Structures are given as structure tokens and as C-alpha cells.
Amino acid sequence: QQQVKQSPQSLIVQKGGISIINCAYENTAFDYFPWYQQFPGKGPALLIAIRPDVSEKKEGRFTISFNKSAKQFSLHIMDSQPGDSATYFCAAKADWVRTDKLIFGTGTRLQVFP
Amino acid sequence: ETGVTQSPTHLIKTRGQQVTLRCSSQSGHNTVSWYQQALGQGPQFIFQYYREEENGRGNFPPRFSGLQFPNYSSELNVNALELDDSALYLCASSLSLSYEQYFGPGTRLTVT
Numbered sequence: 001q002q003q004v005k006q007s008p009q010s011l012i013v014q015k016g017g018i019s020i021i022n023c024a025y026e027n028t029a030f031d032y033f034p035w036y037q038q039f040p041g042k043g044p045a046l047l048i049a050i051r052p053d054v055s056e057k058k059e060g061r062f063t064i065s066f067n068k069s070a071k072q073f074s075l076h077i078m079d080s081q082p083g084d085s086a087t088y089f090c091a092a093k094a095d096w097v098r099t100d101k102l103i104f105g106t107g108t109r110l111q112v113f114p
Numbered sequence: 115e116t117g118v119t120q121s122p123t124h125l126i127k128t129r130g131q132q133v134t135l136r137c138s139s140q141s142g143h144n145t146v147s148w149y150q151q152a153l154g155q156g157p158q159f160i161f162q163y164y165r166e167e168e169n170g171r172g173n174f175p176p177r178f179s180g181l182q183f184p185n186y187s188s189e190l191n192v193n194a195l196e197l198d199d200s201a202l203y204l205c206a207s208s209l210s211l212s213y214e215q216y217f218g219p220g221t222r223l224t225v226t
Contacts, residue, residue: 006156034214043118043204043217044157089156095212099170101147102206102215104156 002027004092006105013112019077021108023090026071030092034102035064035075038087048075080112116141118207118218126224127195135190135221137205145169145210146188148180151202151220163188164211200225
């Protein structure tokens with residue numbers, strides 16, 4: 001019940017296309033859902049995050065869509081660029097519990113070709 | 115404002131040895147969390163420190179221990195290193211509990 005399932009494992013998109021990464025969770029106690037971007041040899045960088053009280057959040061070319069009833073959320077990258085090539089992790093946590101730990105998905109390696 | 119920093123960048127140790135990894139949290143942040151990231155996997159929570167006290171730990175054995183100092187920097191100690199301990203160790207700091215977590219660049223530990 002603590003797992004966050006992420007798909008696809010890898011994704012190849014042409015420059016200018018839309019990249020879509022999906023995540024699903026079981027634990028209804030989760031109430032914070034961030035996405036992290038990680039380049040090789042670097043730590044994860046917080047990209048965008050959402051809470052269950054909204055169904056969508058957009059920041060620039062990045063959008064999170066959230067479906068509370070289906071317990072699913074997804075990251076959409078519009079107008080994908082070669083510089084977006086990285087590994088993306090979804091995560092979840094329950095803010096109200098004592099330990100403030102993030103549960104991560106297994107990651108999606110995105111490659112954007114020019 | 116400086117971000118989260120970690121030292122050393124890389125480390126090679128022999129099985130059975132002990133290692134200490136260090137993390138300086140972002141200015142003003144009082145919460146530090148440590149994660150282990152095996153190759154090709156997502157980060158796994160090790161433990162968290164809030165205002166110098168351990169605030170929960172994940173499914174890691176007691177040979178993984180930590181400390182947080184009055185300036186909120188932190189260290190992770192691993193005793194009796196095993197080959198499976200080879201991973202990227204990440205430190206994340208947050209303003210307080212329930213705030214966004216910002217990661218450092220990590221320490222790559224190789225156990226031979």
C-alpha cells in the first residue's frame with residue numbers, strides 16, 4: 001500500500017511533442033504529489049507538485065493532472081525539448097503523519113530527439 | 115542563498131569498513147531527510163531529522179545511523195559496509211515538516 005507505480009519505464013519523444021508519464025498509488029492517506037527531474041550524476045530537482053484539492057496544476061510547459069477517484073496522477077511535458085532528456089520520478093507523501101517521507105516511483109527515462 | 119550541499123562527491127570503501135557522509139541543509143531549513151538510490155531505482159527513505167531529533171526511519175538496519183547538528187547540518191553513518199550498500203546517497207532539506215524537500219547532488223558510495 002506504500003507503493004507508487006510509475007509508467008512507462010522509458011519514453012522516446014520527438015522535439016516539440018508531448019511527453020506523458022503516469023503514476024498510480026493505493027494509500028489514500030497521501031496528500032502531496034511532487035514530480036522530480038534527475039539528470040545523470042545529479043540529485044533530483046523538484047519540478048512541480050500538486051495536492052488533491054485541485055485536478056490540474058500548470059507551470060510553464062509542465063502540467064500535473066490528478067484524478068483522486070482513480071488514485072492516479074500524471075506529468076505532461078508540452079513542446080518537449082532535448083534539454084528535457086532526464087529521468088523523471090513521481091512521489092507521494094502524507095503530510096499529516098509524523099514522518100515526512102517521500103515514497104518514490106521507479107522512474108521514467110525520457111529521451112527527446114531533435 | 116546556497117542550496118543543499120553534500121560531501122564527499124564520491125567514495126570507495128571496502129566491505130566491513132565504516133563511512134560518514136555529510137550534508138549541509140539549505141539556509142533556514144530545520145529538517146533533513148536521507149535517501150538511498152540504487153542504480154536505476156527511485157530513492158528509498160532512510161531516516162529524517164527534525165530539530166536535531168530523529169523523526170522516523172525507513173526499512174534500514176541499525177548499522178545506518180545519523181545525526182543532526184545545532185546548525186541543522188547532518189551526517190549519515192554506515193557501519194560494517196556491505197556490497198549492497200553501493201548506491202547514491204541523497205540528502206534533502208526542507209523548511210520544516212510538511213514542506214517541499216530539496217535534494218543535494220548526492221554522494222556516490224562504492225563498496226568493493
